[in-house]
Amino acid sequence: MSTEKIETKPNKKERELEEISEKIKQSRLKIEDIIIPLSVTLALILLTFLLFIPMIKSTIEARTEIVEIKEREEQLKELEAKLKRLDEDVLQSDLSNAKEVIPRNLRVSTFVYYIDVLAGEKRLVSRSLSATDTEVTIRQEGKNRDDDRTYLGVSSPLTYSGSLENILSFLDALDTASPYIISIHNVSLRGSEESWRVTMSVRGYYVPEHESKVDLYDSFKEYTEKKEVLEIFREKKERLRK
């Protein structure tokens, strides 16, 4: 009896041990158990690179654009305030003065006629008088070539003779009393007590009309800041009318 008992016990124990080991094996982590977390991680990574990152980039671009648009809006508000400050009637009057003094077109004949009439008033005799259209480039001090300004004008080499006093009076009138914007170059005087001769080059300027596109975002300067020059234009216009 006891030997039978001893024989059954190990078999039963063995079975139980086997069962336990089976259960332990079954309880180990399998691929099926971690498939969901892995899938979620993979989906998150894919979503991050394919969707979230591009979306975040485009959102940042959109926000930057919003900031830029707001700055432009501010610019437009400033422009509107400046434009509303300008009196249209005063603007038209000042523009008329400016266009008379620096016309859209300066005819050579008109310019030469003015100089000759002035020389006649000063009792100077014309020795030579000619005129041509010209183009003048003026470089701004301290700035590069891109900032050069080009102006159109009429250039007239002149030679007059008369007394020194009359010649100086003629030069003074050209300098200070001319209704046009004039520059005098290469002045040379030669003579004696009786008679002097003056040789020079006189240049009159004009600004032709040109089609200009209005860019609301260009920096806008009110012309009313240049009051002194506008006053000079007004005086020169009155001289022209006389």
Added chain:
Amino acid sequence: MSNPKEIKTKEINKKGRKKEEEVSSKENKFDQSTILEEKSINLIPVMSREEVKEEKRKTRMNKASLVSLLILFGISIVIVGFSIISRIQLNYQKEKLFKHEEELTAFNQIIIENNQILERVALYNDVQKDRYPITKVINHIENILSKSAGSSLSQFAFSSSTGINFRGETRDLAELAKLWYLLANDPKLKEVNLKSFSKSTSSVSFTFEAAILLDEFIVEV
């Protein structure tokens, strides 16, 4: 002396206790006893301790997965929502800017006329810049010559924007020297140079070169 019978019963008791311990240890391995209060038998297979641990671990993993899904969902909502809101705001701002630009086109002519005036003002300033009355310079030289007795001007020319040269005559070399001195020490002239002179029986002719100091002659606009 112990009784052999007593010894046997003690051994039997020991064995019985051992069996009981084995049974109880077996029972400890099970959460539930298959035999409930010795009244009935639980036919549902009970889970071993390892199985229970594994179940707990699986439950934790599933909870973690659920939480990560919720986080994923939340992040998606935030990012997509923010993107949509930004787009809406951008479109609104663009529309607002466009309307404002349309309103300001009514001022185009004023802008053009303003710029035309400014163009002429710029021309005037460029032409007038560093400009000086020519007669002022000539008169100044004549004034200096008048301080030297018998001196007169016969020729005057501008060699550059500030350079001048003039020719004249004076009485004698002493007057020429005086004239030279006056010109060299004039506050409105610099780099005065007696280029040439020649003496005749009655006069001394001279040619001077000099440069004017612009600031002394410029007319302020």
